[in-house]
Amino acid sequence: MLMTQEPMLRRFWHCLFPVSDLTEKPRAFRLLGEDIVVWKDLDGKPHAVQDRCPHRTAKLSLGTLDNGHIVCPYHGWAFDGDGACKLIPQETTVRQRAIHVRAYHCAERYGQVWVCLDEPAFDIPLIEPYRRPGFRQVFEFSEDWACTPLRIMENEFDAAHLSFVHATSFGSTDPIPNLPSIEILDDGFIARSRPAVRNPEGQRVALHTTEDTTFRMTTGRYYVPFFRVTEIAYPNGLKNILVTALTPIDDRNTRFNQFVLRNDTEEEVSTEQVIAFDRMVTLEDKAILESTDPDVPFDNSEGEEEHMASDRPGLLMRKLVRSVCDDLRKSATKETELAGA
Ligand code: FES
Numbered sequence: 466m467l468m469t470q471e472p473m474l475r476r477f478w479h480c481l482f483p484v485s486d487l488t489e490k491p492r493a494f495r496l497l498g499e500d501i502v503v504w505k506d507l508d509g510k511p512h513a514v515q516d517r518c519p520h521r522t523a524k525l526s527l528g529t530l531d532n533g534h535i536v537c538p539y540h541g542w543a544f545d546g547d548g549a550c551k552l553i554p555q556e557t558t559v560r561q562r563a564i565h566v567r568a569y570h571c572a573e574r575y576g577q578v579w580v581c582l583d584e585p586a587f588d589i590p591l592i593e594p595y596r597r598p599g600f601r602q603v604f605e606f607s608e609d610w611a612c613t614p615l616r617i618m619e620n621e622f623d624a625a626h627l628s629f630v631h632a633t634s635f636g637s638t639d640p641i642p643n644l645p646s647i648e649i650l651d652d653g654f655i656a657r658s659r660p661a662v663r664n665p666e667g668q669r670v671a672l673h674t675t676e677d678t679t680f681r682m683t684t685g686r687y688y689v690p691f692f693r694v695t696e697i698a699y700p701n702g703l704k705n706i707l708v709t710a711l712t713p714i715d716d717r718n719t720r721f722n723q724f725v726l727r728n729d730t731e732e733e734v735s736t737e738q739v740i741a742f743d744r745m746v747t748l749e750d751k752a753i754l755e756s757t758d759p760d761v762p763f764d765n766s767e768g769e770e771e772h773m774a775s776d777r778p779g780l781l782m783r784k785l786v787r788s789v790c791d792d793l794r795k796s797a798t799k800e801t802e803l804a805g806a
C-alpha cells in the first residue's frame with residue numbers, strides 16, 4: 466500500500482522538523498502529499514495552514530510574516546494562525562463573508578513541530594524518559610529520505626540486517642540474529658533483546674568504552690504508525706535512547722527526524738561525536754532503504770514478499786497500522802450513521 470492511499474494516516478500527529486528551523490520566514494512542507502506552510506507567531510507558537518492562498522492560489526510559503534500573521538506574496542492578504550484572513554490591503558471596508566485558508570492542528574513537543582491534518586485520533590506519543598534527570602537531548606537529523614516510512618521503521622526493528630548493512634560500523638559477524646521478545650500493545654509493541662555488537666573505533670568513542678564487543682540491552686517501543694523510542698543500555702551504565710519520528714512526505718519520500726537522549730555529559734562524549742557515529746550508521750541504512758519498493762504489502766496473503774523469523778516486528782507493524790486505521794474508519798462510519806439516525 467502507498468501511504469497516501471490510507472486517509473486515516475491524516476488523523477495522526479506527524480513530526481515535521483525541529484522548532485529551531487522556524488525563523489523569520491514561513492516554511493513549506495509536504496505532508497502526505499498535501500502542501501502546507503508553517504510559521505511561528507509572536508508568542509513563538511507554531512501554526513500550519515494549507516500552502517495555497519484562497520485568493521489566486523499563490524503559495525503562502527513564498528510570502529512574509531507580519532505581526533504573527535502570514536502574508537501572501539501576491540496581493541498581500543494576511544492570515545492568522547487559525548487561517549482567518551485578517552487583512553485585505555486593497556479593501557478599506559470589512560467583508561461580511563469570512564475568508565479562510567485551511568488550518569491544521571499544530572503543536573510543539575520535544576523541541577519539534579508536529580502537525581495533524583485531520584481530527585487527531587491520538588495524542589502525540591509520550592516519551593517517558595524525556596524529562597528524566599541526568600539525560601541530555603542531542604538533535605541529530607531532520608532530512609528527507611527517498612523511501613516510505615514503514616520500510617524505515619521496520620528496519621529499526623530488523624535484527625537480521627546488522628551483520629550485513631552495518632558490517633563496518635558495529636554489526637556482529639554472526640548472521641544468526643538475536644530475536645527480540647515482543648509485547649504487543651494496542652498502539653504498538655515493545656521489543657526486547659540483548660544482541661552482541663562489535664565496537665570499532667567510532668563506536669568505542671560514542672560509547673566511551675575500550676571493549677571489542679558489547680552486549681547491550683535493547684528495549685524498543687514502537688508506536689503506530691511511524692514513531693519509536695529505543696532505549697539501549699550498555700554494561701558501563703550508559704543509556705542511549707534513540708527517538709525516531711518518520712513523516713510521510715508523499716508516497717516515495719519520508720522526513721527522517723531523530724534525536725537521542727543520553728545519561729552522559731558533553732565532556733565525556735561531545736555532541737559531534739554522538740552525531741558522527743549515528744550519521745555513519747544511518748547512511749548505511751539509507752543507501753539500502755532507498756532501493757526498496759514504496760508499495761508495502763499490508764496483507765501477508767498478497768504474497769509479494771518472502772519472510773523469515775526476524776521479520777516478525779515489521780510484519781506486526783503492518784498488521785497494527787492496518788488494524789488501527791480500520792478501527793478508526795469503523796468508528797468514523799458509526800458516528801456518521803448515528804448522526805444521520
Ligand atoms: S493570491 Fe494571495 S492575495 Fe492574491
Ligand SMILES: [Fe+2]
Nearest residue numbers: 620626630750
Ligand atoms: Fe540499521
